[in-house]
Every structure is written in C-alpha cells, then in structure tokens.
Amino acid sequence: MHGAMSTILSIANLSKTYASGLTALNNVSLDIRKGEIFALLGPNGAGKTTLIGIACGIVTPSGGSVTADGHDVVRDYRAARAKIGLVPQELSTDAFETVQATVRLSRGLFGRPPDPARIEQVLRDLSLWDKRNDQIKTLSGGMKRRVMIAKALSHEPQILFLDEPTAGVDVELRRDMWGLVRRLRDSGVTVILTTHYIDEAEEMADRIGVINKGSLILVEEKAALMKKLGRKQLTLHLQQALPAVPAELGGWNLQLRSAGEELEYSFDAAAEDTGVPALLKRLGELGIGFKDLNTRQSSLEEIFVGLVSARAGAGA
Amino acid sequence: MSGRAFNRHGVRAIYRFEMARFRRTLWQSVATPVITTSLYFVVFGAAIGSRMTQVQGVPYGAFIVPGLVMLSLFTQSILNASFGIHFPKFIGTIYEILSAPISPLEIVLGYVGAAATKSVMLGLTILATAALFVPLHILHPGWMVGFLVLTAASFSLFGFIIGIWAQNFEQMQVIPMLIITPLTFLGGTFYSIDMLPPFWRTVTLFNPLVYLISGFRWSFYGASDVGVRVSLAMTLGFLLVCLAVVAWIFRTGYRLKN
Numbered sequence: 001m002h003g004a005m006s007t008i009l010s011i012a013n014l015s016k017t018y019a020s021g022l023t024a025l026n027n028v029s030l031d032i033r034k035g036e037i038f039a040l041l042g043p044n045g046a047g048k049t050t051l052i053g054i055a056c057g058i059v060t061p062s063g064g065s066v067t068a069d070g071h072d073v074v075r076d077y078r079a080a081r082a083k084i085g086l087v088p089q090e091l092s093t094d095a096f097e098t099v100q101a102t103v104r105l106s107r108g109l110f111g112r113p114p115d116p117a118r119i120e121q122v123l124r125d126l127s128l129w130d131k132r133n134d135q136i137k138t139l140s141g142g143m144k145r146r147v148m149i150a151k152a153l154s155h156e157p158q159i160l161f162l163d164e165p166t167a168g169v170d171v172e173l174r175r176d177m178w179g180l181v182r183r184l185r186d187s188g189v190t191v192i193l194t195t196h197y198i199d200e201a202e203e204m205a206d207r208i209g210v211i212n213k214g215s216l217i218l219v220e221e222k223a224a225l226m227k228k229l230g231r232k233q234l235t236l237h238l239q240q241a242l243p244a245v246p247a248e249l250g251g252w253n254l255q256l257r258s259a260g261e262e263l264e265y266s267f268d269a270a271a272e273d274t275g276v277p278a279l280l281k282r283l284g285e286l287g288i289g290f291k292d293l294n295t296r297q298s299s300l301e302e303i304f305v306g307l308v309s310a311r312a313g314a315g316a
Numbered sequence: 317m318s319g320r321a322f323n324r325h326g327v328r329a330i331y332r333f334e335m336a337r338f339r340r341t342l343w344q345s346v347a348t349p350v351i352t353t354s355l356y357f358v359v360f361g362a363a364i365g366s367r368m369t370q371v372q373g374v375p376y377g378a379f380i381v382p383g384l385v386m387l388s389l390f391t392q393s394i395l396n397a398s399f400g401i402h403f404p405k406f407i408g409t410i411y412e413i414l415s416a417p418i419s420p421l422e423i424v425l426g427y428v429g430a431a432a433t434k435s436v437m438l439g440l441t442i443l444a445t446a447a448l449f450v451p452l453h454i455l456h457p458g459w460m461v462g463f464l465v466l467t468a469a470s471f472s473l474f475g476f477i478i479g480i481w482a483q484n485f486e487q488m489q490v491i492p493m494l495i496i497t498p499l500t501f502l503g504g505t506f507y508s509i510d511m512l513p514p515f516w517r518t519v520t521l522f523n524p525l526v527y528l529i530s531g532f533r534w535s536f537y538g539a540s541d542v543g544v545r546v547s548l549a550m551t552l553g554f555l556l557v558c559l560a561v562v563a564w565i566f567r568t569g570y571r572l573k574n
C-alpha cells in the first residue's frame with residue numbers, strides 16, 4: 001500500500017525566467033506520487049507548459065531541479081527521459097508520414113528496440129490501427145491528437161504528461177480520452193495533465209494543483225479540496241412563489257430562482273455555523289413553506305475562480 | 317536499454333526515418349543530377365571542350381567531372397541536411413527529439429548520416445552518368461571514395477548547422493545559392509587555377525573549396541592545383557570546425573531551446 005504513495009516525479013524550487021525577462025515559474029516545488037492522476041490547473045500563461053517543458057528537457061530551467069524516478073532530468077537525462085512520455089499542447093505531426101512510421105520513430109528515439117506487436121497494440125487501443133498506413137495529413141484533428149498520444153505511449157513510459165489533452169476535442173472524444181487515462185493509470189502509469197476544463201480535473205484527478213502567475217498556490221487531494229474550499233448551495237422549492245426576497249431574511253445570502261419558486265442559499269460548508277438551521281427556523285416563523293429541499297457542492301470551477309481572484313486581490 | 321548506454325535504436329530510427337523520406341522523392345533525386353550532369357556535358361564538354369585541348373594532361377570533358385560531382389555534393393548535402401533538421405523545427409515535431417533520451421552526437425549521427433548517405437549515392441550517380449559521356453579512369457579509388465565520403469559528411473554537417481540557424485526556408489537557400497555555388501564555380505570546377513593570372517591565382521587560394529575540388533580531382537587523374545595532403549587537411553579541418561559548432565549549438569541550446 002505504501003508503494004502507491006512513493007514519489008515518482010519530484011520538482012524542487014523550480015524557476016524559469018525567459019530571455020525576454022518574463023518569469024514564468026517562481027520557486028515551484030511539487031511531488032507527484034507513483035500511479036496517481038495529477039491535474040495541473042491554471043489560467044492562460046500560468047506556467048503549466050513551461051513546467052512540463054522543463055521536466056521533459058525542452059526548456060532549460062533557470063533554477064531548481066526535477067527528478068524522474070530518482071534521475072535528475074538534466075544531469076542524468078537519458079535515464080530520466082526514458083521514463084517520460086509527452087503529449088504536447090500544440091498539435092504538431094509529420095504531415096507526410098504514415099501513422100505507423102511516425103510511431104515507430106518515437107519508439108526508437110526513446111531507445112527501445114523495434115516491437116511491431118507493441119506498436120499494433122498501442123494503435124488498436126487508440127482506434128488508429130485501420131489508419132496505420134495513412135498519411136497523417138489525411139487524418140482529422142481528433143485522430144491527429146490520438147497519433148500524438150500513440151507516439152508518447154510507444155515507448156512504454158512510466159510518467160505521462162498530457163498538456164491539455166482535450167482542447168478542441170468533442171464531447172465524445174473527451175469521454176474516450178478520460179477512459180484512456182483511467183486505463184493507463186490502472187496499468188500503473190502516472191499521469192500529469194493540464195487543463196482549463198475544471199470538470200475534467202474534477203472528473204479525472206486524484207490530486208489537483210493550482211498554478212497562477214508562475215506560483216503553485218495550492219495542492220490538494222481532489223476530495224479534500226472540494227470539501228475544504230467547497231461552498232454549498234441549499235435550494236428550497238417553495239410552496240408559493242415569492243415576488244422578492246423578504247427583508248426579514250436580509251441576514252442570509254439568498255437568491256430567488258425559477259420565477260420565485262426556488263430560494264437558494266449559498267454558504268460555506270466548512271464553517272462552524274452554516275446558518276442553515278437559523279434560516280429554516282426563521283422561514284417557519286415567517287410562514288414561508290417549502291415542498292422540498294436539496295443541497296449541492298460548488299464545482300471546482302467555482303472554487304478555482306474564487307481562489308484565483310482572491311490571490312489576485314491579496315497580491316495587489 | 318540501460319540508462320547510460322549509447323542510444324543505437326534512436327540513431328537507427330532517425331536514420332531510417334530520413335532515408336524513407338528520401339525514398340519518397342527518389343525519382344527527383346536521381347533524375348535531377350542525371351539531367352543536370354548531361355546538360356553540363358552537352359554545354360561544356362561538347363560545345364566548349366571541343367575547342368579546348370587538354371588541361372593538366374586530361375581531356376577537358378573528363379577534367380570537369382570531379383568538379384561537377386563536388387558542385388552537386390556541396391549544394392545537395394547542405395540542402396538535404398538542412399531540410400532534415402529545419403523541417404521538424406518548422407512544424408514543431410522537434411519537441412520529440414529534444415525530449416528523447418538521445419545525445420547530440422546521436423542526433424547528428426542519425427540526421428547527418430542519412431544526408432551524407434544520400435549525397436554519396438548522388439555522387440556515384442553523377443559519376444555513372446559522366447561515364448556515359450567521357451572515358452573515366454580513377455587512379456586512386458581509395459582516395460576518391462575517401463574524399464567523397466568526407467566531403468559528403470562535412471557538408472551535411474554544415475547543412476545541419478544551417479538548418480538549425482535558419483529561421484525560414486529562404487534563409488536556408490541563401491548559403492548554398494549565394495556562397496557555395498559561386499565559390500565552387502570560382503574554385504576550379506571548370507578550369508585549373510594554374511590557368512589564372514598570378515594575382516587571381518593567389519586570391520583563389522583563399523577559397524577553401526579549391527582544396528576540396530583539387531584533392532578530389534587528384535584522386536582521378538593524379539594531377540592537382542595544390543598538394544593532396546593540403547586538400548585532405550582542409551577537408552578534415554572543415555569537418556572539425558562544423559563538429560565544434562554543432563557541439564556548441566547543443567551545449568547552449570542555440571535556436572533549439574528556450
């Protein structure tokens with residue numbers, strides 16, 4: 001059991017200042033556990049791709065270090081990189097090559113001997129086998145993205161970086177992608193993905209890191225994050241529609257919805273006093289009856305927007 | 317597969333991938349040099365050569381063969397090798413090379429090896445075409461192959477550097493078109509530099525390509541403008557300079573990494 005908790009990728013005090021003088025990463029430290037799915041969330045320009053670029057050897061760090069399975073990605077790059085697969089954010093493929101040829105190249109580049117059976121397996125898993133002899137330029141965007149995943153998986157990496165794997169992908173393909181990521185995790189691969197879609201992180205990740213302006217502002221178990229930072233909404237389905245929120249209820253953060261038939265109360269679920277019992281009591285006193293009620297957890301999206309704007313406010 | 321071993325699978329993968337790219341354009345690769353060489357023979361060999369007697373004791377038609385091979389070897393090696401590395405940079409697939417457990421030396425072996433192989437095949441094709449027009453005899457075949465391979469390798473390496481340096485396809489064409497081709501024409505492809513007035517002869521000796529062409533021609537006919545050892549030293553020197561530049565590029569990440 002403790003094996004599942006061991007660190008496979010360790011990022012220590014990582015900084016990057018580009019030649020332009022822009023600091024894209026500012027002293028980031030993070031440990032990724034073996035076998036987990038880690039989602040890195042952050043707005044445009046937060047530094048997600050830069051972080052991945054350094055781990056994969058594409059970007060030279062200005063300070064700090066990254067080790068993959070104990071191997072420093074700069075000093076011991078051969079051993080480190082052999083363990084890492086990368087599906088970059090940009091779709092860039094060898095347009096004139098066949099699917100099979102480009103996947104074979106990837107496997108060789110990563111030091112693995114040719115293995116047609118393995119390549120066939122990867123192409124079948126990604127529903128690309130029928131297209132193996134087609135030129136990549138004849139494929140659709142979604143298929144091209146799968147080719148890039150096939151390339152990354154061709155050398156059987158232990159750590160897989162997916163930089164916005166579902167950007168510009170339709171709903172069905174997104175579901176497929178999520179399925180694929182889960183299967184990979186089940187086969188022991190550690191997956192680090194970045195995304196703008198909060199529901200994706202919510203759906204997929206075991207842990208979530210939020211990065212903004214080059215700083216890692218939080219790392220949490222997804223469940224804990226949802227619980228800790230989650231606000232809840234209590235919705236009351238009223239017996240009679242109200243024209244406006246009664247002045248007597250001004251002490252609560254209330255909103256009327258569905259033409260006055262629903263009263264919604266938003267509260268901090270972690271607070272000592274949520275205000276719920278007092279609200280229900282007050283409603284009773286005022287004679288406002290309700291047929292039903294339900295509560296709902298805030299989505300990560302709401303949490304995330306709250307976090308980023310709070311930091312922006314504090315930092316200003 | 318161990319962490320520190322030479323990545324031979326990587327070198328082989330790049331080499332095979334590049335050779336497959338060449339195979340797709342095999343027809344152009346063969347037809348172009350055959351047609352151009354034939355044209356040179358029609359124009360220089362038949363039209364002009366019939367009015368010239370011999371140069372350095374060799375019939376004019378045969379005299380120009382080594383220079384023609386070198387001319388194609390210089391420009392084609394540069395173009396092939398520069399395209400081979402520039403294209404992935406241009407379309408973005410270079411990310412994979414940069415993120416692979418492959419050393420700069422191995423990358424160069426794969427790309428430059430493939431480009432040089434193609435150049436050597438091209439040189440042999442031109443020689444075979446020339447043999448249809450003029451009787452060829454090769455006095456020092458070992459040296460001939462040596463110069464062919466060394467030149468193909470150094471100019472492919474030079475092309476590799478240009479491919480990384482160039483920021484667009486136009487820049488890539490500039491060096492072969494504006495520097496190499498003129499220097500080759502002025503470097504004794506179609507004449508012996510002994511035929512020049514003393515002043516221009518001295519100027520010409522500053523043209524490095526003179527030494528390569530002269531050495532290659534010596535391996536055919538035993539006559540040369542400059543000593544063959546000087547030629548060999550110049551070829552090796554050029555190779556070493558290119559190697560040093562490549563080493564520097566990878567150490568600094570120049571135009572490869574941020």
Ligand SMILES: Nc1ncnc2c1ncn2[C@@H]1O[C@H](COP(=O)(O)OP(=O)(O)OP(=O)(O)O)[C@@H](O)[C@H]1O
Pocket residue numbers: 018019020022023024042043044045046047048049050051089574
């Ligand atoms: N090559 C570069 N040279 C200079 N600045 C760069 C370079 N690459 C990225 N940056 C800058 O570094 C910052 C972080 O960029 P990065 O691509 O890492 O962000 P990101 O979190 O991946 O964003 P997105 O969600 O839009 O992909 C941005 O401000 C970006 O403009």
Ligand SMILES: [Mg+2]
Pocket residue numbers: 048049050089163
């Ligand atoms: Mg990005």
